[in-house]
Amino acid sequence: KWRAALALGLLLSQGGEFGFVLFAQAQRAFLIAPEAASLFGAIVTLSMATTPFLMMITKRIREEPVVAGERDGPKADGANALIVGYGRFGQTVAQMLIAQGVPVTLIDTDIEMIDVASDFGAKVYYGDGTRLDLLRQAGAGEAELILFCMDGDQISPDLVTGVHNAFPKASIYVRAFDRRAVIKLKGAPVDGVVREVLESAVKMGRMALESIGVDHAEIDRTEDIYRRNDKERLRVQSE
Structure with missing residues (x-):
């Protein structure tokens, strides 16, 4: 469903630790300049730091809206x-x-x-x-x-x-x-x-x-x- 897809897409936008390894190898192979490697590393670090906040933001997106007339969620250990x-x-x-x-x-x-x-x-x-x-x-x-x-x-x-x-x-x-x-x-x-x-x-x-x-x-x-x-x-x- 689109809500889950959008929330997952936002969370997948975060960089990961492996980015640091890739940037270091690319710099040693003269594929990117040291300044670019530093900038990329900073971007990945910032994106990782925002993950908890994105989790909180996407929680509202992931939750399906309650339609008028619907009952509350599952009760009695999920037994409706x-x-x-x-x-x-x-x-x-x-x-x-x-x-x-x-x-x-x-x-x-x-x-x-x-x-x-x-x-x-x-x-x-x-x-x-x-x-x-x-x-x-x-x-x-x-x-x-x-x-x-x-x-x-x-x-x-x-x-x-x-x-x-x-x-x-x-x-x-x-x-x-x-x-x-x-x-x-x-x-x-x-x-x-x-x-x-x-x-x-x-x-x-x-x-x-x-x-x-x-x-x-x-x-x-x-x-x-x-x-x-x-x-x-x-x-x-x-x-």
């Missing part, structure tokens, strides 16, 4: 989104959030899935994500999103109510196993209930992004990128 269940559904939701730069923390009991997620640098907690103490340990108290993406009909209205009461700041989304599960959660304090499988996962990702202020055009672009990437992965896997 807490995803419970990292199967095929949770992976889709996580990829959409990560595509928008939303930090994600995962909770799962599947050791194999945890190993895969860790390989991609995600923060993972092992255990039952329906327990309030584990959710709290994973950062639910500061999370903006809590998304239950487990397989099966595991989410009850009482559980959702307990999570909402314990972590009122978070928007809660639930993956529903079937029509009966959707009906069962009617009236529960959830921000969204979606049914399986692919289309419902994409829908949950869209709702999650919208609730944290991402505009609709960018959400459409994210969905399109995900679908194209998913189609390409499927083609490669089929071959």
Whole structure:
């Protein structure tokens, strides 16, 4: 991005110690006059002395401006989104959030899935994500999103109510196993209930992004990128 590029360009403009070696060799080889070597050395010295000040100046340039309506930066050790269940559904939701730069923390009991997620640098907690103490340990108290993406009909209205009461700041989304599960959660304090499988996962990702202020055009672009990437992965896997 242009901000990072401009800041890096300013920092790369500084001379380095190797310049002194080059100027000395050039003077001995009669390529530059002694006066020029002294002048070049002084310029390099001054540029090196200005580096700390340029670092402070470029800090403002490197920081992206906060757009109206955006939330504050990552909370709870970087966890703005807490995803419970990292199967095929949770992976889709996580990829959409990560595509928008939303930090994600995962909770799962599947050791194999945890190993895969860790390989991609995600923060993972092992255990039952329906327990309030584990959710709290994973950062639910500061999370903006809590998304239950487990397989099966595991989410009850009482559980959702307990999570909402314990972590009122978070928007809660639930993956529903079937029509009966959707009906069962009617009236529960959830921000969204979606049914399986692919289309419902994409829908949950869209709702999650919208609730944290991402505009609709960018959400459409994210969905399109995900679908194209998913189609390409499927083609490669089929071959």
